[in-house]
Every structure is written in structure tokens, then in C-alpha cells.
Amino acid sequence: MVSRRHVLASAVAVGGAAALPSSVDKVRASSVQAYTDVDLSAVHGDPPPYPESTHHLFMHGVASGDPLPTSVILWTRVSPSPEAVPGSGLGDDVLLTWQIALDERFSRVVREGEVLATAADDHTVHVDPFGLTPETTYFYRFLAGSTASPTGRTRTTPDADSSPESLRLAVASCANLESGYFGAYSDIARRAWAGEIDVVLHLGDYLYEYASSVNPGKTGVSRPFEPPWEIVTAADYRVRHGQYRRDTELQAAHAAAPWVVTWDDHEIANDATVPGAQGHDLFEGDWAARRAAAMGAYLDWMPVRATNPAEGGRLYRSLRFGTLAELHMLDLRSYRSGPGLIRSTDPERTMMGQEQFTWLSQKLSTSAATWSLIGTSVMISPLELLDLDPAVRAPLAAITGADSGAELATGLNADQWDGYPADRERLLTQIAETRPDASTVFLTGDIHSEWAGKVSHRGRVIGAELVCSSVSAPNLDDALHLPTGSAVSRAAERHVLANNPHFEHVNLDAHGYLIVRLDAEGVEGRWLRVDDVERAGSPVRVGNSWAFAGGA
Template sequence: MTQPVSADHELRAAARHLGRRRFLTVSGAALALAFGTNLPNTAHAVSTLNPMRIEKEPFTLGVASGDPMPDSVVLWTRLAPEPYQADSGLPAEPVTVEWEIAEDEDFFLTAGSGQVVAHPEFHHAVHVEPDGLEPGQTYYYRFTVGEWTSPVGRTRTAPAADAEVESLRFAAVSCQAYHQGYFTALKHLAAEDLDVVFHLGDYLYEYAVDSAGGARAYKDVVLPAHFNKETMTLEDYRLRYSLYHADKDLQAAHAAHPWVVTWDDHETENNYADEVPEDGSSAEKFLVRRAAAYRAYYENMPLRKPQQPKGADLQLYRRLRYGKLAQFDVLDTRQYRDDQANGDGWQVPTPESEDPSRTVTGAEQERWLIDGWKASDALWNVLPQQIIFARRRNQVKEPSPVSMDAWDGYPGNRKRVLDGARTAGVKNLVVLSGDVHVHYAMDIKEDYDKPDSRTLGVELVTTSLASGMDGAERPDDWEVMLKANPHMKYFDGRRGYLLVTMDRQQLRADYRIVSKVTSPGGTISTARSFTSRAGDPGLKDA
């Protein structure tokens, strides 16, 4: 099959003329122009591929839905008869895809249907946004191309904005390194009764995956050699998403629930900050890589049109409401941050890291967040984001190092956010975090040096799905971390996910863990549960 024309050569040509984005605004425009030359022209009718020419199953990557609103939800799929090939086994021609959404699994009670074009410029991905749906309703959806019909997905719209919602149940997941274990936790997640799933970052990893699948150590599968390198180009990132989406457990979890996604670093490169790569090399070259990573991310996630990338930029922060019960302000703490101070690891705070002007959100996102809180009438205000928010020390002796890659490396930004929450009258603040491959349950304190000081909210940190392999119930630093951080109520190093149930009286957090991920067949259990009362923040054993 003919391989779609890559945008990489155009991006690299544009990059030769780029300066740092914060000084030369033309750089973003140059990248947008470069990508713009490789975008489909949707203003006119296009001649599409005869679907009967598709001779193999095109829905090998499953289906997904996301970003529920009261009257709509995003439906996603990507056509890939040969998912491990760069062209996915399709010619560089548009393909007409039919879609349906219904109130029942048999599709007798149709709520919407239509056609959408899967363009080769978007790697034959489709994003459908059916509207006119009923709030708080379960729906089923599917796609059809020629004689091929996709698996059926289940999704659910959000309640009406003014609805007095009685309860809400959601999951938080993070960090799914394919090469470090099976996605067993997602198999169990698919069976949970949930309204929505929040993915808090590191959906994929840029590192090489060998022919045996790393820790998966397949005996009957040999992965192509092109996976055994770090992702750098648009083709690399697209292929890596194909590898991940081909996983049946990931497919099952996407098909079972609507997802709300945000990224951290590994979707592009470990520990990058805005236009600064991990190794501190050329910003111009890195922006080319970032543009490729962001484009592939959009192509492979159930995201709405406002999240379509513009060159090396993609606005991922956004707001979702679940009636008057909960408002979710989804953050991006990677794209707009100042570079990590003192390196990327654990360091004793310095005047550089303590500079109050430093930002992890960027000024515009910070204003958006606080203004959203001021306008919120929700009982619970939830912050799904990537990195540890509460202070976290790794030794009892002072001065203790803190993580420069977490909010501890940006204390001025954290203070402004908490001051903004207080000014806005936010009484029930819940921060959802991932990144660190462990379960934490923490109180957010007014003064961490005074354990009896006022509790401003709670932070619920989900462990990884696979990253770090099987892990351990008590990691080596278990005792010192709990002793050095009195506001930390729980610490567990095994794999799994977080379940949260909210009602008008309290939230309940169930920390779910799987017995193993380095071989198939792990079992699921609840390791610990906590509650926090509405109007009286603070975690207590359930």
C-alpha cells in the first residue's frame, strides 16, 4: 500500500527558521503553516476510497469515546488493517466511515447516525461529535466501513448543567508503559460501573520496545524492529499508538467507558518543559518533535475539535461539569511550564526554585482555572492533572529535598492556585494526580510544617497501570516517606487504579491494586479506602 506523505520534512524545513517561541511568535506560525500544508481540505467534497477495496478488518485498534457533555460525546476510531505498518495497510486516500449511536446495544433505538471521512492526513482517524443527546444517558455506538463493522462501544453523557446530581463514580488512571507490563488493570477497569475515566498522563512511552514486548516477554509474538527505538518522528509516534491501541485490555476499557485524557511528559519526551527538551538541546529541533507528538496524540485520543493541534501547540486544558455535584478542570502542567529548577530530580529548594514568578501552568491557564472556580456552583471542584501537588519530602532531616518536577518545584504557582481557590470560595477541593507509579492519599495543608494547620483539600494519587512492573506494597522509601510527610495517609507501590465515588455528603476513594502485571492473569482487589466529608476536607479511613 502507498504510505501517506509525512509532514516531517516540512516541519524540519520550518524549524530552520524558528526561534524560541517565547521570543519569536513567528515560530508557532511557521509550524502551523508546515502542518497546514499537510491537512485535508474539508471545504469541498472529496473522492473517497471504495470501501470494498478494504480486504482486512480495519477496526483493529478498537473504539473509544470521551469528553462527555450533557448533549454530546466524542466518538473515536482509527482505520488500520495493518496496525504495525506505517501506512496502516491503507492507501493515501480518504475513506468514508458510517457511524451510529443508540440507546440500546441492538441499535433499535437510534439516537443519531451519519458519515464522516477518515483522512489519510490524520492517519485515517475519525472524531465524531454527535449532538442532541439526552443528559445523563447511557448510549452505544459503532462504526461501519463497507462490509466491516467495529466493536460496539458504551458511553455516557454528562448530566444537565443545573441537575441536582445525587452521585458520581469515576476512575483515575496513569502511566501505562507497554514494555513494563500487561494492561491487566484496564481489563478489570472495563468491568467497573463508572460514569467516566480520567487518564492523567503517560498514555504511552517514547522508549524503545524490543521484539518480545519488553517485560511482557511474548513467546508467540515478534514485534517489528521499528518499535525498538525511541519515538522521534510523526511516523514513530503514530506507530507507537498503534502498538498500544492494539492491546485488547486497553480496547476493552475504552469501549466500556468515556475517557477524559490529559498528557504528561512521555507522550512526547521524558521531563521536557515547554520548548526545552530533556537534554537541553536545540528548542527548534525539539519543537519539530513536539509538533509530531502532539499531532499523533490528537489523532489517537477521543478529543473535540478545539483540541486539534496548531503546529507545536495544542490546548488540552478544558472544563467539564457533572451537574451541580462536580466541576472538573483538566490541567496541562507540561506545555507551558518553566524549565525545572536545579535539574529534574530531588533537590533541596534554592532561590531559583523558590522564585514566586515560576510557573508550571502558565499565566493564561492559571487565570482560566481561578476564573472557572469563581464561576463554579459545584459542590466538588476536582483538578485532574499530572504531577504531585502537595508538598512531599524524602527525608526527615532538614533541609529535605523535594521533587523539582512536581508542584514542589513551583511553590509560587501552587500558592497562587490555593489562594485563588480560597478567594473563589472553593470548599471541597480534590486534586487527582499520577506520574509517580505509586498510590498516595494526602491532605493538602495550609502549612505543612504545622500538621495541625487547616486542611485545604485532598490529593488522591493513582499508581501506574504498568510502569515500574509489579512494584511492591511497601517500597524501600515507604517508612521514611510516611514519617517525613505527616499529611500523607497512605502509600502503596503496587500497580492498579483509583476509584472515586462522590455524593452530596462525602467522597470515597478506593485504591485498587492488581496482583501482577509482568505476566497475564493478575487479580484485582481494594487495598485501602478513604473518605472525605463535604465541607470538612481531610482523609479518614473508610
């Protein structure tokens, strides 16, 4: 299939040829404090090169997630034998010992226990050890007999009534093994070990379900998918998760800081909704079974405190960071109506579902935190392209389902909130009523590019939105096979900013991630950019920054 974002990239480029104000005029360049270069191999042990050439017990690393003041989820997968590969259902049960310590040498162990890894859970384990001290850095590991896992570093959150000076989040999404390497994850790991990142937010498309060579990088496939076909079954999804978790850069990022995650569509299938997906057809079997299998594999392999929505559970949740911030992570795939319709005002069409909306409304109205952060896998800000070149209308209509170019004046991407305008209006109304001081910030992934701007409701600013670029998934220059920062890309960015004044920054070519720092006075986003995602070990450099003071 043709990637929706490939078509989007081509369309934006063609339509953005006019000379219009540049994002450089609106966004100031910035630098981040240089971190101490941490020797990750020394810290985490010596994981095998990609792909691994030999079997070992903890070949998929360790991870932590969903931190609380007195607990944090600890995760690993054990490989009891060479044939016990992900998705195989093979291998004996393994009794693991887990340890949490105040030092990397584990001379001050404060908690330990045992957990059983079984084939039923793909030999993955989750530990939720309570009784930890708030706002404290810990080190953890797993033991299988005398064999130790790599060492992980994690941190608990502040008490609900404490007042931390700041919070620093790394925000990432959209990592495609075939289109590039994961240099962004290595940079996250180094900065976390250097104390510059408290928590990692991953906002979806953690992996891609495509068959090999369907969605390559600018010059081709960097690393072929396993299995090579589009993944459909529970075993398929587990194999793909296992392949991703062998990547040493991803392992390093997971081991360096706690993660808070949500899924988007590619963890399941392209443009997934409750009734179906653009990336699923009858020849691929029952949609409900595929959806449940994908969600189950994700929850097995991620360090998350959640249950399967396909089986009556839920992924959406909130985490407090003292009185400074409360983070609400949304699930925008488990409850949404069928494909988005840009011009539909049907109040029954939903992206969040009633139960999740009620939960979020209550959280927003009762939170005493200075900032409300909303983790959303797709962009909530409207995206309009007016006065489009006729050559752009046909591909954009194919993406959005619009009948004519005139329809496109109300939006561009029906898979985003633009495709569910009634649900967006309901949410923004709720924010305007319960958080009138413009203290709500949306943190977003999905669109493979950098964005920042203010979120308004009926002419009044009620918050802001910061969007991270892709870790490696193709963006505009990749789709058009042009150099990064080409004249086409810059013209397209000027066109977007001129027609969407609520945006103050856009970069359509960058790969990397976003660091968000907030304190009582404001929020600042700084984009980190990988020079060349198709080159292993490519440098990561600081890009632009954007600040928002809200009504604080």
C-alpha cells in the same frame, strides 16, 4: 537513559529503613461491590490476539470521550489496506457511517451520519454528535460498507442544573507496554459495563516514548516496543500509538465508558517543558518540531475535544456533572518553564502559564458545583524526606538538581509542583480564597504509586489529593527487584508518612488504578491492584480506601 523514577525508587528505599508508623494504621481496608463478570469478547466482537496476526478494518477499536449533556466525542481508526499502517501515510480515503443507539443491537438508532477517514489524519476520525439526551447510556459503532466496528458504550453527563446522587470515576496513568500487561484496563472495562464506573480519567503517560529495553519490568520486557528505537518523528509517535491501541485490554476499557484525558511527559519526552526535555538532545533533531509532532499524534489518536497547543490550541478544559462536581483537566507540559528548581521562588517560573491559570481561577471562583475536581498529571502535595541516610543524598541530588543533601529538605521531585513552588503557592492561594470550604480535590498520576492526603495552605486544610498507581510502569519493588510488599518497601512507606504528616496513605509497590466516588457528603478513593502485571490475565483485587468529607 536511566529512568528518573527508577532512581527515585532506589533512593526512597534506602532512606526509609527506620521503624515508623505504618500506613495500615491510618487507612482502613475496604471492598468494592463485586461486579458481574462481563464477557468482553461477546460484547465487543472478537479482536485479534496481541500482536494481531491478520489485518482487519477496525483493528484499533473504538473510543469515546469528553462527554457533555448533549454530546460525546466518538473515535475510531480504520485500516483500509494491510500497508495502511499507522504513520505510513498510505491508504485510500474511507467514508464511514457512524451510529448511536439506545440498545446494543442498534434497533433504536437515534443519531447517525458520515465521516471521512484520510491518511492526513492517520485514518483516525472524531465525531461530535449533538442532540443527545443528558445522563443517558448510549451504544455506538462505525460502519465501512457492510463491515461493522466493535460496539462501544458511552454516557452523556447530567444537565448543569440537575443534582446527581453520585459520580464514579476510574483514575489511571502510566501504562508501559514493556514493563507489564494492562490488567487494570480489563477491570475498568468490566466494572464500567456493570455500571460501577461513569467516566475514566487518564492523567498522563498513556504511552512511553522510550527505546525498547530502556524501562523494562521486574523480570524483563513483557512486549517489545514498536518501533524499537526512541520515538521522535510524527510517524514514530503514530506507530507507537497504533501499537498501544492494538492491545485488547486497552481497547476494552476505551469501548466501555467515556474517557477524559490529559498528557504528561512521556507522550512527548521525559520531563518535557516548553524549552526542552531531559529526554531530548540535539542529535534527535529540533525540539519544537518533535513536541508538535507528539502532540499532534496524541490528539489524532485520543477521543478528545481539543486542539494542538504547539499550534496555538489548548488541551485544558472543564466538564460539569450537574451541581455535584466540575472537573478541570490541566495541561502541565505545554506552558511550563524549564526544568524545575525546588528552592526557586521566582514568580516568573510557571508550570501552568498565565492564560491557563486565569482560566482555572475564573472556573474556581464562579463554579456552583459542590466539588471542584482538578485533574493534574503531577503531584501538587509537597514531598519531603528529612534525616536522610548519606547514601541517599547523591542519587536524590542527581534527580532534583540540588547541590547538596541539605537542599532536599524542601522537596524531592523537581518535575512535580515541588519544582515550581511560586506557581503552586499562587494556585493554593486562589483555592483558599475562592473555595474556602475545602471542597477541592486533586486527582493525580505520574509517580507510579498510591498516595492520599489533605492539601493545606498556611495551616488550613483547603482540599485533598488522591494519586493513582501505575497501570504497569515500574515502581519501587520493580526497580529494586524485590517481592511486592517487601520489608524495604514497607519501611520506606513508614518513613514517608512520618516525615509528611499531610499524607495518610502511601503504597510504593502496587500497580492498578483508582476508583473515586463522590456525593454531596464526601469523596472516597478505592485502589484496585493487579496481582502481577507481568502475567497476562492476573487477578485484580481491591486494596485500601481513603475518605474525605471536606467542609460540606
